[in-house]
Amino acid sequence: MSSVDPITLDIIENALKSARFEMDTVVARISLSPVIREQHDEFPMICDAQGRMVVGQFGSYIPGVLEQFGDAIAEGDVFVWNDPYACKGSVSHLNDWCVMLPIFHEGERVGFASIFGHMVDVGGKVPGSMPFDARSIWEEGLRIPPVKIYDKGVLNQGVLDIMLNNSRTPDMNRSDLSALIGGCRTAATRVQELCDRFGRETYTAACQRLLNRTREAMQQLIFKYIPEEAVSFTDYVDDDGRGNGPFRMTLSIYRRGDIAVFDWTGTDDQAEGPINFFIHEGLCKLFFGIYMIMAFDPEILFNEGFYDLFEIVLPEGSLLNPRFPAALGNRLNTHTRFFDCQAGALGQQAPHLSMGAGYGTSPHFIFTGKDGDGKYFQVMELLFGGVPGRPRGDGLDGHAWWPLFSATPIEYLENYYPVRVESYRPVRDSGGPGLHRGGCGIEKVYVLLEAGEISIHDDRETIPPWGINGGLAGGTSSKWILRAGTDTPVRIPSKIDNLAVDKGDRILYRTAGSGGWGDPLDRAADDVLRDVRRDLVSADQAREGYGVVIKDGLIDAVATDMLRRRLREERGEAPRFDMGALPAELMVA
Structure with a gap:
C-alpha cells in the first residue's frame, strides 16, 4: 500500500470533512420536511471500500449490507432500508430511511456514501408513525429491508411506489429521499475527485492511515481513563407508554489488557411498549467512542478505527437488545439514557472531565x-x-x-x-x-x-x-x-x-x-445574580440552591457569606452524584 506524507494526509482528511458537511447542505436544500430541512435530523458519512466510516456521525452498518449483497453491488446502485431488524440495528426505528451507494473510481470500488434521515410519516397506526403504546414493530409502519432503489442507475419505480403509498406524507418523503440520495452522490463525486488528484492508491492509504491514527489515540484514552476494576452506574427511563416502568439501565466499564469492556448486564428486560433500543454492536462501540473523544480529546478524528479495542456485552432480550418483533418507535428515551449512563460510569474515573x-x-x-x-x-x-x-x-x-x-x-x-x-x-x-x-x-x-x-x-x-x-x-x-x-x-x-x-x-x-x-456553593455570586436577572434562576433557588441572598435586585454579601457557611456545615462533603427526588420504589431499591 502507498505511503502518505503528512501534508497529503491533512489535505485528504479535511477534504473528506468538507464533503461530509457538503452532504448536509445538499440535503437541506432538496428536502421538504421541517424535520430534515430545518432541524437537520439526518446523519451522513463517508466510508472506505470495506464499509468502515472514515468521517461522519453514525457508522457500523454497511458491512451488514455487504454480507447480504456480496458481489451484486455495481456502479450506479443505490440501496435503501429502514427496518432495524433487517440491518442488525443500523437504524433504530422505522422513521429513519437509510440510503447507501457504492463509490467507484475507474471501475474500482473505493468507498461508500450513506445518509439516514427521519421521515415525517412511514405509515403505522398513528400519524407520525411513532405510537406511544405500540406493542410490536408491526404497528409502527412499513418495514423496508435493504433493497436497491436504483439498480445500475435505473430507478426501481415499484419499490418507490410501495414506499410512498404507505405514507400519509408521500410528497415530503419523496423529496426527502431524493435529498438523501443527492447528498450521497455529492460525496461520491468529491471522493472521485480526490482519487483523480492524488491517485486511488494514495487515497485508499490515507483512509487507512486516518483509521489507524484514531485507533492509536483511542488506545491512549483507554489506558488513561478506563480502570481495570469495574465501575458501574445505573439510571432509569420513566416508563414505556403502557404503564410499565421505571426501567433500569446499568452499565459497567472496565479494562482487560488493551480492551475496554462495556457491559450492560443488569439492564432491565425489554419493554412491552416502544422504548426498546435495538442497537447494533458496532453502533454501541461508536457511541462509547464519540463520548470518550468529545469528553477527553475532541481533536481526535471520529471514525471506526478503534472498534477492535472495544468489547460490548448486550444481554439478549434486554432493553438494549430486544427480541423481534419488539416495538422500537420511541427508543430515544433509552438511547439518550445510554449517554447518561456513560457519563455516570466514566465520571467515576475522571470526574474532572465528565x-x-x-x-x-x-x-x-x-x-x-x-x-x-x-x-x-x-x-x-x-x-x-x-x-x-x-x-x-x-x-x-x-x-x-x-x-x-x-x-x-x-x-x-x-x-x-x-x-x-x-x-x-x-x-x-x-x-x-x-x-x-x-x-x-x-x-x-x-x-x-x-x-x-x-x-x-x-x-x-x-x-x-x-x-x-x-x-x-x-x-x-x-x-x-x-x-x-x-x-x-x-x-x-x-x-x-x-x-x-x-x-x-x-x-x-x-x-x-x-x-x-x-x-453550587462555589459558584460566583455575581453569576447567580446574572442568572436571576435573566430569569433562568429564581431568587428562591439562588438562596436555597446556591446560598446567595438577593435583596432588591442586589447581592447581600454579608447574608450570603453567613448562609453559605451554614449550608456547608449542614451538608458536609458535597456528594459525587445527586440523583434528585427519585420515586419511592427506586429509593427503596
Whole structure:
C-alpha cells in the first residue's frame, strides 16, 4: 500500500470533512420536511471500500449490507432500508430511511456514501408513525429491508411506489429521499475527485492511515481513563407508554489488557411498549467512542478505527437488545439514557472531565388535521432541553443532544401550518445548581388554529436529570393543555397519541433541564445574580440552591457569606452524584 506524507494526509482528511458537511447542505436544500430541512435530523458519512466510516456521525452498518449483497453491488446502485431488524440495528426505528451507494473510481470500488434521515410519516397506526403504546414493530409502519432503489442507475419505480403509498406524507418523503440520495452522490463525486488528484492508491492509504491514527489515540484514552476494576452506574427511563416502568439501565466499564469492556448486564428486560433500543454492536462501540473523544480529546478524528479495542456485552432480550418483533418507535428515551449512563460510569474515573445528566430523550410534538381548504396537514417538531453542566462551563439552555440539530424557525411553522407559537422561553429553575449550572429546559406554547389531533412523546417526567461532583439534579418535564376560552391548564401525559384538540386550544410543552456540575456553593455570586436577572434562576433557588441572598435586585454579601457557611456545615462533603427526588420504589431499591 502507498505511503502518505503528512501534508497529503491533512489535505485528504479535511477534504473528506468538507464533503461530509457538503452532504448536509445538499440535503437541506432538496428536502421538504421541517424535520430534515430545518432541524437537520439526518446523519451522513463517508466510508472506505470495506464499509468502515472514515468521517461522519453514525457508522457500523454497511458491512451488514455487504454480507447480504456480496458481489451484486455495481456502479450506479443505490440501496435503501429502514427496518432495524433487517440491518442488525443500523437504524433504530422505522422513521429513519437509510440510503447507501457504492463509490467507484475507474471501475474500482473505493468507498461508500450513506445518509439516514427521519421521515415525517412511514405509515403505522398513528400519524407520525411513532405510537406511544405500540406493542410490536408491526404497528409502527412499513418495514423496508435493504433493497436497491436504483439498480445500475435505473430507478426501481415499484419499490418507490410501495414506499410512498404507505405514507400519509408521500410528497415530503419523496423529496426527502431524493435529498438523501443527492447528498450521497455529492460525496461520491468529491471522493472521485480526490482519487483523480492524488491517485486511488494514495487515497485508499490515507483512509487507512486516518483509521489507524484514531485507533492509536483511542488506545491512549483507554489506558488513561478506563480502570481495570469495574465501575458501574445505573439510571432509569420513566416508563414505556403502557404503564410499565421505571426501567433500569446499568452499565459497567472496565479494562482487560488493551480492551475496554462495556457491559450492560443488569439492564432491565425489554419493554412491552416502544422504548426498546435495538442497537447494533458496532453502533454501541461508536457511541462509547464519540463520548470518550468529545469528553477527553475532541481533536481526535471520529471514525471506526478503534472498534477492535472495544468489547460490548448486550444481554439478549434486554432493553438494549430486544427480541423481534419488539416495538422500537420511541427508543430515544433509552438511547439518550445510554449517554447518561456513560457519563455516570466514566465520571467515576475522571470526574474532572465528565458531566451530569441531560434532558433525556428527543421530545416530539405532532399536530395533524385538515386546514380551512380541507387539505391534510401534519407538522412534526423535535424539541430540546437542558444540556448538562460540564467542566468548561454552564450547560446549554434549550439545546439538542445532537450538535448539528437546530430548532424549527417559528416563521416556518407559522407560514406553512395552522399553528402560532405564543412563547418560547427557558424554564426557570430547571437547570441543576452547580459551580457550572445545568442547562434549562424550554417551554413552548403552541396556539392551534384548526381542530385536529396531537401526539406527544417525552421522558424525564418522573426521573430527574442528576448532577455530578456536588452539582444538583435538574428539573423534570411536563405537558399541559389550555382549552379555548379557559385559563386553567390541565396536565396531560408525557406520552399520548390522538388527543383531540379544537381551534384556539393551547399546548404548553415543557422539557426537562439538566444536572449541575461542581459545588453550587462555589459558584460566583455575581453569576447567580446574572442568572436571576435573566430569569433562568429564581431568587428562591439562588438562596436555597446556591446560598446567595438577593435583596432588591442586589447581592447581600454579608447574608450570603453567613448562609453559605451554614449550608456547608449542614451538608458536609458535597456528594459525587445527586440523583434528585427519585420515586419511592427506586429509593427503596
